[in-house]
Each structure stands twice: as C-alpha cells, then as structure tokens.
Amino acid sequence: MEGNILIQTTSTLYEKLYRSIATIDSLHSSKLVSVTTELEEINPLAFYQAGSTFKGERFYWSSADRSFTLAGIGEAVKIESDEEGFQITEEQWVDLINHAEIDNVTNASGTGPVAFGGFAFDPYKQSSVTWSEFPNSSTMVPRFLLTKSGTKYFITINALLSPEDSTALFYQELVDQCTKLLGKEFKQNPEPQLIQQEEVAPEEWKRIVKDTTEEIKAGKLGKVVLAREMIATFSSDINIASLLNTLQEQQHQSYVFAYERGDSCFVGATPERLVKLEDQELLSTCLAGTIARGKTVEEDRYFGEQLLHDDKNLQEHEFVVNMIKTAVETCCHDVDVPEHPVLYPLRNLQHLYTPVRGKLYNGYTILDVVKQLHPTPALGGYPIKESIEFIREKEPFHRGWYASPIGWFDARDNGEFAVAIRSALISNNQAVLFSGCGVVEDSHPQAEYEETAIKFLPMLHALGGYE
Ligand SMILES: C=C(O[C@H]1C=CC=C(C(=O)O)[C@@H]1O)C(=O)O
Numbered sequence: 001m002e003g004n005i006l007i008q009t010t011s012t013l014y015e016k017l018y019r020s021i022a023t024i025d026s027l028h029s030s031k032l033v034s035v036t037t038e039l040e041e042i043n044p045l046a047f048y049q050a051g052s053t054f055k056g057e058r059f060y061w062s063s064a065d066r067s068f069t070l071a072g073i074g075e076a077v078k079i080e081s082d083e084e085g086f087q088i089t090e091e092q093w094v095d096l097i098n099h100a101e102i103d104n105v106t107n108a109s110g111t112g113p114v115a116f117g118g119f120a121f122d123p124y125k126q127s128s129v130t131w132s133e134f135p136n137s138s139t140m141v142p143r144f145l146l147t148k149s150g151t152k153y154f155i156t157i158n159a160l161l162s163p164e165d166s167t168a169l170f171y172q173e174l175v176d177q178c179t180k181l182l183g184k185e186f187k188q189n190p191e192p193q194l195i196q197q198e199e200v201a202p203e204e205w206k207r208i209v210k211d212t213t214e215e216i217k218a219g220k221l222g223k224v225v226l227a228r229e230m231i232a233t234f235s236s237d238i239n240i241a242s243l244l245n246t247l248q249e250q251q252h253q254s255y256v257f258a259y260e261r262g263d264s265c266f267v268g269a270t271p272e273r274l275v276k277l278e279d280q281e282l283l284s285t286c287l288a289g290t291i292a293r294g295k296t297v298e299e300d301r302y303f304g305e306q307l308l309h310d311d312k313n314l315q316e317h318e319f320v321v322n323m324i325k326t327a328v329e330t331c332c333h334d335v336d337v338p339e340h341p342v343l344y345p346l347r348n349l350q351h352l353y354t355p356v357r358g359k360l361y362n363g364y365t366i367l368d369v370v371k372q373l374h375p376t377p378a379l380g381g382y383p384i385k386e387s388i389e390f391i392r393e394k395e396p397f398h399r400g401w402y403a404s405p406i407g408w409f410d411a412r413d414n415g416e417f418a419v420a421i422r423s424a425l426i427s428n429n430q431a432v433l434f435s436g437c438g439v440v441e442d443s444h445p446q447a448e449y450e451e452t453a454i455k456f457l458p459m460l461h462a463l464g465g466y467e
C-alpha cells in the first residue's frame with residue numbers, strides 16, 4: 001500500500017518535470033527547472049545513503065531539534081569561489097532564480113530550489129593540503145532534494161537545462177536516478193576500528209594560549225578564540241551516513257551537518273546557530289562560555305551555577321553578545337536581547353546562551369546577515385579584524401571551514417546558517433577533528449586545553465575514539 005502511494009506521488013513529480021522541461025523548447029541559455037511534490041514518510045538518511053554513487057556531491061542538514069532535515073544528492077548547480085564568496089554567491093543565486101522555471105505549490109520552507117554550502121573561516125589564510133578539496137566558498141543546488149519539515153516530507157528535482165541538452169534523454173536520466181533514491185531502507189554500518197588517535201602539538205598550543213593572554217594583558221586585544229587539531233585514523237573508510245545517524249542520536253540540541261567535496265566530507269554536530277531567517281523573522285544566537293556536565297544531578301547543577309556567575313566565562317560571553325547585537329541592529333528593527341544568559345546543556349558540556357531576535361528590514365538577504373556576523377567573537381575574537389589577523393599569524397594550522405558559516409537558503413528568502421564547530425574533516429579512513437576556546441585575560445593554558453579536550457568529544461565519541 002505504502003509503495004503505491006509513493007509511486008503515485010513520484011508519478012505526479014515526474015509529470016511536473018516532464019511538463020516543465022517540455023515548455024522550454026527554444027532555450028538560448030541555461031535555465032534551472034525545479035519541481036516539488038509532497039511524499040510519504042521517508043528516512044532522509046536512507047535517501048542520503050542511497051545517493052552514494054554521487055559521492056562528493058551530497059549534503060545533509062538536521063536542525064538542532066530534528067524537526068527539519070535536508071538531504072541533497074548530486075549537483076544541479078555549483079557556485080564556487082576562492083574569494084570571500086558572499087557577494088559572488090548572492091549574485092549568481094539571484095540570477096539563477098530570476099530565470100528559473102519553478103513548480104512548487106507547497107508553502108514549506110526549504111523546498112524548491114535550495115542552495116546549501118559554506119565558507120572558509122578566513123579566505124586570506126594561505127591554503128593547505130588538508131582542505132585542498134574545499135574552496136573558500138562553495139554552494140550547491142542539489143539535483144535531488146529531500147526535505148523533512150515537521151511531519152511532512154517533500155521531494156524536489158532541480159535540473160539545469162542548456163540549449164544543447166536532449167530534453168527527452170535528460171528527463172529519462174533524472175527519473176531513473178530519482179527512482180533509485182526512493183524506497184530504500186537505512187542501514188547502519190559497523191564502525192571501522194580506530195588505529196591511531198593523536199592530538200596535534202598540545203604543548204605548543206598551550207604556549208600560544210599563554211602568549212595570547214599576554215597580548216591581551218598588554219591591551220592589544222580583548223579576546224581571541226584559539227583552536228587545535230586531533231587526527232584519528234581508522235582501519236577502513238568512515239561511512240558518512242552511519243556517522244550522521246550516530247551524531248543525530250548522541251548530540252541532541254545540535255545541528256548535524258555534512259558537506260561533501262571530492263573525497264572529503266566536512267561533518268559536525270554544532271550547537272551554535274549563526275542566523276535563522278523565516279518570513280523576515282531573524283534569530284541569532286550567542287553561545288560562548290563553557291563548563292563540563294556534572295556526574296550527578298547535584299554536581300551538574302553546581303557546575304551550571306558556577307558557570308552563570310564566573311567572571312571569565314561571562315566576559316567571553318559578553319564580547320559575543322555585544323558584537324551580535326550591534327551587527328543585527330544594522331539590518332533589523334525590533335531587536336530583542338535578554339539581559340542575562342541562561343544555560344545551554346549538551347551531552348558533554350554546558351554553555352552560556354543568549355538568543356537574539358529581530359525583524360529584518362526589506363532588501364537584506366540571509367547572506368548579507370551571514371557576512372555581517374561572521375566571525376562572531378565566539379569563533380574569532382574581539383576586536384574582530386585584529387583577532388583574525390592574530391589567528392592567521394599564530395594558529396599553527398589551517399581552519400578551512402571549521403568555525404565558519406554552513407547552511408542553506410531557499411528562493412523565498414528563508415534559510416539558516418550554523419557555525420561549523422564540534423566538527424571534523426573526513427577523508428577516506430582519516431578524520432581531522434577541530435576544537436577551540438575563547439581566550440581572555442584570565443585564561444589559563446591548562447584549563448583551556450581541558451575545555452578543548454571536552455569539545456572534541458562529540459565527534460570523537462561518534463567516530464568510536466576514546467577520551
Ligand atoms: C570554538 C568553539 O566553541 C565556541 C563556542 C562555544 C563556547 C566557546 C567557549 O566557551 O570557548 C567557544 O567560543 C569550539 O567548540 O570549537
């Protein structure tokens with residue numbers, strides 16, 4: 001029975017596709033065709049997994065409360081740049097959508113033509129071998145998109161038709177590929193065996209933290225976020241769909257994301273929203289200041305109280321609130337920021353949390369806001385320019401997309417970006433994990449080292465590594 005419903009809805013989808021493609025007889029230049037229908041329930045991870053022949057051209061996104069999921073397979077359109085990328089992405093996206101043929105009667109955000117991608121933390125840092133497959137900005141509109149929104153499921157086919165395409169052949173190829181992605185079960189693969197786990201230069205890192213506190217005491221900087229790496233090697237290739245499934249189960253209150261490029265995949269379970277936009281309502285988040293979870297309820301509560309009253313952590317947090325408030329006020333009215341942070345508990349640690357709300361002025365897009373906000377002092381530091389220059393010079397590795405905006409937007413100006421922390425770059429049987437912390441005047445190198453050790457745990461646990 002279920003199978004029949006699925007076949008019925010896909011036949012509607014394929015009819016729409018046929019009609020949309022057929023209307024484009026005399027193309028002079030390339031044009032995006034996008035068709036959407038509602039589907040019966042389908043596991044987005046099964047869809048993602050079924051798209052394994054499109055390795056290097058997939059993405060995955062789950063909102064922190066799991067109510068919204070996107071799984072994208074294959075590239076219909078790719079927008080990439082080795083510049084900063086925000087403007088180029090915006091221009092090409094607007095041009096694409098202005099000329100697109102869109103058949104989407106659903107009102108759901110995140111359906112129809114959706115762009116998903118991310119940006120490097122610092123496009124002016126010299127590139128590195130680790131991140132060679134990730135340009136400074138990369139966004140793609142998937143050929144096949146599955147959207148789970150609340151209890152509803154939608155499928156979108158996006159195709160870029162060019163004048164030399166045979167529409168009949170293209171149509172058949174899309175239908176064949178789409179049919180293969182639907183109706184599959186998700187299968188959790190056994191975890192590959194961990195062979196080696198290595199923290200990169202921890203003593204050198206602690207020395208840099210010490211030097212940083214001295215620069216801060218000398219009044220040159222207010223706050224700098226410093227990060228470090230860990231490398232884990234496994235007996236066989238890491239299965240991305242299985243890893244995403246584990247992260248979804250283990251890391252509540254965290255976005256789970258993946259973006260594939262070539263043989264590499266950037267994966268994470270981040271609690272930190274940069275910006276969400278829905279019907280011009282803007283939501284941003286200040287998340288900075290950290291303490292461990294307690295082993296008992298009493299200890300946990302005690303730690304939470306300590307964090308809420310700890311001057312060093314409150315200072316880390318305040319830098320972020322001030323900057324985000326100022327940035328949001330440039331593009332929003334009715335900005336609302338609570339006066340005091342509250343706790344944001346996660347599986348392995350708890351943070352100080354302040355939500356920021358506003359109503360976006362007409363004429364601004366989500367990419368404008370992302371550009372304004374990145375990097376917040378939860379990822380870079382304060383003053384912004386000076387702290388980025390400091391990181392560029394002093395941090396002994398390349399952040400690539402770690403601590404950067406990653407997310408999606410649709411043709412109706414809805415979208416959401418998170419900052420890609422609690423993350424790892426996976427290439428075949430190797431994972432490079434990243435973890436950072438806010439260094440302020442009263443930071444102690446050993447304490448910051450331990451804080452970053454806890455921040456490795458979400459990825460490390462999901463990969464099967466040890467504490
Ligand atoms: C930079 C990271 O965390 C940031 C987000 C929350 C709390 C932070 C902190 O307390 O230091 C960091 O600013 C990371 O996890 O790699």
Ligand SMILES: [Mg+2]
Nearest residue numbers: 289290437438
């Ligand atoms: Mg901290």
